[in-house]
Amino acid sequence: MQAVKMYTTAFCPYCVRAKQILKSKGVEEIEEIRIDSDPAARSTMMEITQRRTVPQIFIGDTHVGGCDDLVALDGRGGLVPLLQAA
DSSP, X not given: OOOEEEEEOSSOHHHHHHHHHHHHXXXXXXXXXXXXXXXXXXXXXXXXXXXXSSOEEEETTEEEESHHHHHHHHHTTOHHHHHXXX
Protein backbone atom coordinates (compact mmCIF):
# COMPACT_ATOMS: atom_id res chain seq x y z
CA MET A 1 0.00 0.00 0.00
CA GLN A 2 1.20 3.50 -0.82
CA ALA A 3 2.30 5.84 1.97
CA VAL A 4 -0.30 8.46 2.88
CA LYS A 5 0.63 11.94 4.11
CA MET A 6 -1.92 14.52 5.19
CA TYR A 7 -1.52 18.15 6.22
CA THR A 8 -4.08 18.81 8.98
CA THR A 9 -5.11 21.03 11.88
CA ALA A 10 -6.42 20.03 15.30
CA PHE A 11 -10.07 20.94 14.79
CA CYS A 12 -10.88 20.12 11.19
CA PRO A 13 -13.99 18.06 10.40
CA TYR A 14 -12.80 17.57 6.81
CA CYS A 15 -9.54 16.10 8.09
CA VAL A 16 -11.46 13.68 10.31
CA ARG A 17 -13.69 12.65 7.40
CA ALA A 18 -10.72 12.13 5.07
CA LYS A 19 -9.01 9.93 7.67
CA GLN A 20 -12.21 7.89 8.07
CA ILE A 21 -12.43 7.33 4.31
CA LEU A 22 -8.80 6.31 4.05
CA LYS A 23 -9.05 3.92 7.00
CA SER A 24 -12.19 2.35 5.48
CA LYS A 25 -10.06 1.57 2.41
CA GLY A 26 -7.46 -0.24 4.49
CA VAL A 27 -4.98 2.54 5.23
CA GLU A 28 -3.44 1.70 8.59
CA GLU A 29 -0.98 4.58 8.93
CA ILE A 30 -1.32 8.22 7.93
CA GLU A 31 1.60 10.60 8.35
CA GLU A 32 -0.10 13.68 9.78
CA ILE A 33 1.60 17.05 9.55
CA ARG A 34 -0.10 19.58 11.82
CA ILE A 35 0.18 23.01 10.25
CA ASP A 36 -1.60 24.80 13.11
CA SER A 37 1.33 24.11 15.41
CA ASP A 38 4.10 24.38 12.82
CA PRO A 39 4.24 27.57 10.71
CA ALA A 40 7.09 26.17 8.61
CA ALA A 41 4.95 23.16 7.68
CA ARG A 42 2.11 25.51 6.66
CA SER A 43 4.49 27.40 4.38
CA THR A 44 5.77 24.15 2.89
CA MET A 45 2.24 22.89 2.29
CA MET A 46 1.22 26.12 0.56
CA GLU A 47 4.35 26.11 -1.57
CA ILE A 48 3.87 22.49 -2.68
CA THR A 49 0.09 22.52 -3.22
CA GLN A 50 -0.67 26.18 -4.00
CA ARG A 51 -3.58 25.78 -1.53
CA ARG A 52 -4.26 27.19 1.92
CA THR A 53 -6.92 24.78 3.19
CA VAL A 54 -6.66 21.46 5.01
CA PRO A 55 -6.60 18.62 4.60
CA GLN A 56 -4.09 18.34 1.81
CA ILE A 57 -3.67 14.66 1.04
CA PHE A 58 -0.79 12.88 -0.67
CA ILE A 59 -0.90 9.22 -1.64
CA GLY A 60 2.59 8.18 -2.59
CA ASP A 61 3.88 11.04 -4.77
CA THR A 62 0.37 12.00 -5.94
CA HIS A 63 -1.27 15.12 -4.54
CA VAL A 64 -4.93 14.13 -4.24
CA GLY A 65 -6.09 17.49 -2.86
CA GLY A 66 -8.61 18.01 -0.09
CA CYS A 67 -11.45 15.95 1.36
CA ASP A 68 -13.84 16.75 -1.52
CA ASP A 69 -11.15 15.69 -4.00
CA LEU A 70 -10.67 12.43 -2.06
CA VAL A 71 -14.43 11.74 -2.11
CA ALA A 72 -14.57 12.45 -5.86
CA LEU A 73 -11.58 10.18 -6.53
CA ASP A 74 -13.25 7.40 -4.56
CA GLY A 75 -16.54 7.98 -6.42
CA ARG A 76 -14.73 7.53 -9.75
CA GLY A 77 -13.22 4.28 -8.50
CA GLY A 78 -9.69 5.70 -8.44
CA LEU A 79 -8.86 5.70 -4.74
CA VAL A 80 -8.24 1.98 -4.17
CA PRO A 81 -6.06 1.55 -7.29
CA LEU A 82 -4.02 4.61 -6.26
CA LEU A 83 -3.56 3.24 -2.75
CA GLN A 84 -2.53 -0.15 -4.12
CA ALA A 85 -0.17 1.14 -6.82
CA ALA A 86 3.37 -0.15 -6.45
